[in-house]
């Protein structure tokens with residue numbers, strides 16, 4: 001099937017919650033091919049899912065092997081891989097216990113339940129989150145998400161969520177009461193436009209949570225798993241959250257989510273209090289283990305830090321002359337090209353020229369390349385960016401004239 005054939009069936013039978021344009025059929029490393037045979041450099045990675053690139057041989061091998069041995073066991077039984085992956089995550093975090101689920105929303109939903117259960121005895125149930133955050137699409141997580149457009153039409157929303165302003169400690173302080181159980185925060189807001197937290201804000205926030213006797217919860221769904229050059233983004237801020245959520249990059253394309261809770265809260269959820277049929281299957285955990293082993297074996301955390309610097313330098317050197325380009329922000333390989341105006345035209349042009357990225361929060365080009373990206377691929381991406389910006393400038397310079405001449409002729 002070519003793209004238009006796929007689109008035809010899709011539009012007839014799939015709910016229109018997304019508006020796709022490309023049909024992707026094959027991927028290898030940092031590259032993907034569409035149904036019409038066109039090749040793209042993938043600087044989106046399925047929104048920070050394919051952190052090792054498409055079809056990484058280690059992950060493919062682990063999934064193939066486990067698929068032929070035991071795919072699903074039910075959480076009524078032990079399986080060998082779940083504790084191994086839990087140990088790997090807890091060790092990287094320093095300590096804790098892990099619950100496995102299947103998505104980012106479900107992982108954050110778990111954090112919310114954990115905080116409520118923990119606070120129940122003290123009459124604490126409220127959770128403070130932030131404006132422009134993103135935590136998922138279930139009823140509780142869309143309520144935690146501080147964006148009206150995500151919530152509109154789904155009222156009544158669950159009670160017990162309050163919204164503070166990101167990077168403003170005072171606005172958190174104002175919301176803390178005897179009923180507050182936790183603060184849930186992203187170290188870098190992804191959907192919100194690649195907005196990094198100020199280091200001081202997060203350290204002060206942790207201090208505030210400790211002194212107020214409430215939990216600090218971190219959403220690492222997008223920024224975790226090596227994306228920022230650390231296993232978890234909170235580590236680059238020197239934080240020790242009470243619990244954090246993972247998903248996206250954990251399975252490199254195999255759906256898996258998790259939340260990890262530190263010593264003081266890790267035994268809050270007892271048998272019968274939480275569950276998930278598909279959580280932590282041997283197959284999902286085999287993928288997760290392969291991902292963690294690969295990040296270690298290929299020294300990817302260090303690589304991310306180095307290549308990030310290289311990428312940013314290239315952008316600053318080669319793109320700052322364009323009037324549309326304001327600056328670049330973010331951390332590791334979670335980068336936002338801040339534009340002086342809407343980013344959607346640039347995203348479309350980049351796609352036409354063979355580079356996949358995502359326009360976010362109006363004026364941001366969000367770039368989330370695989371952590372395995374090479375210098376050569378970075379140069380290629382910057383070259384496409386340059387070419388696309390040139391094309392846009394040229395068009396915006398010529399268009400008014402052309403439009404006048406061309407009026408009515410087509």
Ligand SMILES: *Cc1c(COP(=O)(O)O)cnc(C)c1O
Pocket residue numbers: 102103104105106108134135136137186190191219220221222223247248
């Ligand atoms: C993507 C994302 C989620 C939701 O994950 P799903 O797997 O789509 O449910 C939650 N939090 C953050 C920060 C995300 O980027």
